[in-house]
Amino acid sequence: xxxxxxxxxxxxxxxxxxxxxxxxxxxxxxxxxxxxxxxxxxxxxxxxxxxxxxxxxxxxxxxxxxxxxxxxxxxxxxxxxxxxxxxxxxxxxxxxxxxxxxxxxxxxxxxxxxxxxxxxxxxxxxxxxxxxxxxxxxxxxxxxxxxxxxxxxxxxxxxxxxxxxxxxxxxxxxxxxxxxxxxxxxxxxxxxxxxxxxxxxxxxxxxxxxxxxxxxxxxxxxxxxxxxxxxxxxxxxxxxxxxxxxxxxxxxxxxxxxxxxxxxxxxxxxxxxxxxxxxxxxx
Ligand SMILES: Nc1ncnc2c1ncn2[C@@H]1O[C@H](COP(=O)(O)OP(=O)(O)OP(=O)(O)O)[C@@H](O)[C@H]1O
Ligand SMILES: [Mg+2]
Numbered sequence: 001x002x003x004x005x006x007x008x009x010x011x012x013x014x015x016x017x018x019x020x021x022x023x024x025x026x027x028x029x030x031x032x033x034x035x036x037x038x039x040x041x042x043x044x045x046x047x048x049x050x051x052x053x054x055x056x057x058x059x060x061x062x063x064x065x066x067x068x069x070x071x072x073x074x075x076x077x078x079x080x081x082x083x084x085x086x087x088x089x090x091x092x093x094x095x096x097x098x099x100x101x102x103x104x105x106x107x108x109x110x111x112x113x114x115x116x117x118x119x120x121x122x123x124x125x126x127x128x129x130x131x132x133x134x135x136x137x138x139x140x141x142x143x144x145x146x147x148x149x150x151x152x153x154x155x156x157x158x159x160x161x162x163x164x165x166x167x168x169x170x171x172x173x174x175x176x177x178x179x180x181x182x183x184x185x186x187x188x189x190x191x192x193x194x195x196x197x198x199x200x201x202x203x204x205x206x207x208x209x210x211x212x213x214x215x216x217x218x219x220x221x222x223x224x225x226x227x228x229x230x231x232x233x234x235x236x237x238x239x240x241x242x243x244x245x246x247x248x249x250x251x252x253x254x255x256x257x258x259x260x261x262x263x264x265x266x267x268x269x270x271x272x273x274x275x276x277x278x279x280x281x282x283x
Pocket of ligand 2: 050
């Protein structure tokens with residue numbers, strides 16, 4: 001997909017700010033996501049990523065600035081309004097209910113029914129079939145739809161939540177650190193679904209502190225630091241090395257690395273120092 005701006009963004013914030021008492025969690029941040037693109041929001045702890053997601057998913061309005069959906073003011077009174085407008089947020093931990101069967105998790109209260117009035121019944125067969133089809137489209141083969149979601153891997157669980165959001169008509173998917181608790185292989189599974197959601201024309205906002213996860217799937221990259229937007233870069237304007245170094249603050253890292261090296265001849269510390277300068281960020 002190209003990264004050129006295409007018409008009206010699906011969602012856009014302009015110069016939004018948010019304060020918590022004396023804390024300026026977000027200052028003057030602007031961001032858009034277009035159809036068929038993955039916009040990565042990168043930032044360290046406390047950078048304001050969750051605050052930005054909460055604004056985008058309708059949890060609270062910004063204290064200043066604008067929020068536009070399809071070019072019109074959002075005016076959301078809560079997360080339900082945002083969902084109704086096709087903006088689905090998948091949170092790391094709250095994505096699914098562990099003890100519930102996979103197919104029930106997929107529908108969560110909006111299961112298909114058959115019959116009318118007092119004869120209305122849950123159409124479990126149809127629900128299972130739809131779920132298997134939708135997950136199949138994302139390349140996930142569910143052996144047993146009745147198996148509790150808790151028995152799936154973290155990556156598969158994220159995938160169920162993403163497939164559900166896509167099925168229920170979300171235009172915009174907001175993924176809050178979907179890979180932060182996952183190992184390499186499972187992160188790979190989730191990243192694959194991020195790409196698939198883009199391929200079917202969704203706008204994806206992928207929040208992460210890990211440039212190694214963001215760079216391969218992202219079309220554009222917004223970097224937040226202490227509540228401010230450092231910049232927004234398209235893929236051809238940046239590189240994995242540049243993102244890693246900007247995120248960590250290249251100079252700060254170099255200083256830390258020198259300090260660690262100076263502390264001792266301990267090979268383990270030297271190793272940490274070397275990894276820091278090479279931009280290894282773990283997970
Ligand atoms: N409800 C709140 N009340 C007071 N301060 C808050 C609140 N929510 C966030 N903050 C502050 O706003 C700043 C940004 O927090 P935010 O949670 O958005 O960061 P983040 O980028 O999501 O960090 P992390 O990677 O650790 O999740 C932090 O300094 C945080 O302490
Ligand atoms: Mg956060």
